[in-house]
Amino acid sequence: MALVLLIALPLLAAALTWLIGMRAARLLAPVVIGLPLAALALLLSLRGAVFEQPGHALGWRVAWLPQLGLDLSLRLDGLAFLFALLVLGVGLLVILYARYYLARNESAVRFFCLLLFMAAMLGVVLAGNLLLLVVFWELTSILSFLLIGFWSWRTDARQGARMALAVTGGGGLALLAGVLLLGHICGSFELSEVLARAGKVQHHPLYLPMLVLVLLAAFTKSAQFPFSFWLPHAMAAPTPVSAYLHSATMVKAGVFLLARLYPVLDGTNSWFYLVSMTGLATLIVGAGLALLQRDLKGLLAYSTISHLGLITLLFGLDTQLSTVAAIFHIINHAVFKASLFMAAGIIDHETGTRDLNRLHGLARYMPHTAVLAIVASLSMAGCRCSTASSARKCSSARPWRRACCATSTG
Numbered sequence: 001m002a003l004v005l006l007i008a009l010p011l012l013a014a015a016l017t018w019l020i021g022m023r024a025a026r027l028l029a030p031v032v033i034g035l036p037l038a039a040l041a042l043l044l045s046l047r048g049a050v051f052e053q054p055g056h057a058l059g060w061r062v063a064w065l066p067q068l069g070l071d072l073s074l075r076l077d078g079l080a081f082l083f084a085l086l087v088l089g090v091g092l093l094v095i096l097y098a099r100y101y102l103a104r105n106e107s108a109v110r111f112f113c114l115l116l117f118m119a120a121m122l123g124v125v126l127a128g129n130l131l132l133l134v135v136f137w138e139l140t141s142i143l144s145f146l147l148i149g150f151w152s153w154r155t156d157a158r159q160g161a162r163m164a165l166a167v168t169g170g171g172g173l174a175l176l177a178g179v180l181l182l183g184h185i186c187g188s189f190e191l192s193e194v195l196a197r198a199g200k201v202q203h204h205p206l207y208l209p210m211l212v213l214v215l216l217a218a219f220t221k222s223a224q225f226p227f228s229f230w231l232p233h234a235m236a237a238p239t240p241v242s243a244y245l246h247s248a249t250m251v252k253a254g255v256f257l258l259a260r261l262y263p264v265l266d267g268t269n270s271w272f273y274l275v276s277m278t279g280l281a282t283l284i285v286g287a288g289l290a291l292l293q294r295d296l297k298g299l300l301a302y303s304t305i306s307h308l309g310l311i312t313l314l315f316g317l318d319t320q321l322s323t324v325a326a327i328f329h330i331i332n333h334a335v336f337k338a339s340l341f342m343a344a345g346i347i348d349h350e351t352g353t354r355d356l357n358r359l360h361g362l363a364r365y366m367p368h369t370a371v372l373a374i375v376a377s378l379s380m381a382g383c384r385c386s387t388a389s390s391a392r393k394c395s396s397a398r399p400w401r402r403a404c405c406a407t408s409t410g
Contacts, residue, residue: 003060003074007122009039014115032095040088050081069189075128083125083256086334090248091118097342098240117143121249130179130189141168144250148237160233167230171220178213181206198264222254222308225282232301239345246304247338258315266318276316282309296344296354307333339376343369
């Protein structure tokens, strides 16, 4: 029942936000912060049960449409715990940030469909049935459409929202087809049973078409080349939305799918070439285009594409070390990219521009934002203290170097 509450608490917060609206704005903050915070506390309380032994998972299951193989089935293992922690932890910080970022006359009710998105994303990571995962997957696409198009009077917001929905929605249809093939191969849509039948899946004649369909869904959601064009257009959303969707949730759903089905699909030449080559192309193209950007959020968008390509490449290399590095960089990227988006939002909010040609010398006027942005940037650059001697040097170094040394990517 605790797994149901993890999804139900953000849903309840969204419902109360809708009911309260702007009629009692002072009540919004306790609702939109308190209930997700309770969900985060509940998640942390389950860590002992999840990690008490390797491979252990908590489960909850109720028959819904057994004739279709669709059950209300939830599963909390180590991977789901990690992603749920990112969804709730980063989400709480973004909601707190948004409370001060958005103007009073902007629709708090409409913005806090972000809470619905949080619940849908938790459904994706906690789903124990592949068909249920597809349902939540499509909900994230629909809700991201509403969030990206938040400023509906702007042409770029409407175009960005439609583009994101078309690309990720199309990927959702591919995922449905791939899941149906995978369920046909395994004889079940329950994730626990699918994960136990990797050998049967990889030797089945339908393995390759099923793999291509699942990868199409993952690549469209995580903005992999050549589907990466929708992500920069999604920057028309308010900065809190960009910080959440493009650091810890929506684009991470694609790499989550790779990680979730990795034990079933990896180990073949098809996996290696399709995943690693796509990741490598995305890494190079995203990094190259980032160098040409003059819009601060555009720069962060293409940087996000490049990092998602790196994560995909690491999964495609199909070694134990590369897989661990991919999981670690998912955490690392969520933390520093959310920070950088929020710093960009502060700069835009205070200066009225994101044009890098016009932004200079801001550290004198915004010292706290400058420090936070520098630390997050150093984390993205991978600065760390690698030895004890370098750590001693850092302790006596100037503040900017200490910040670099304190920022470690492992």
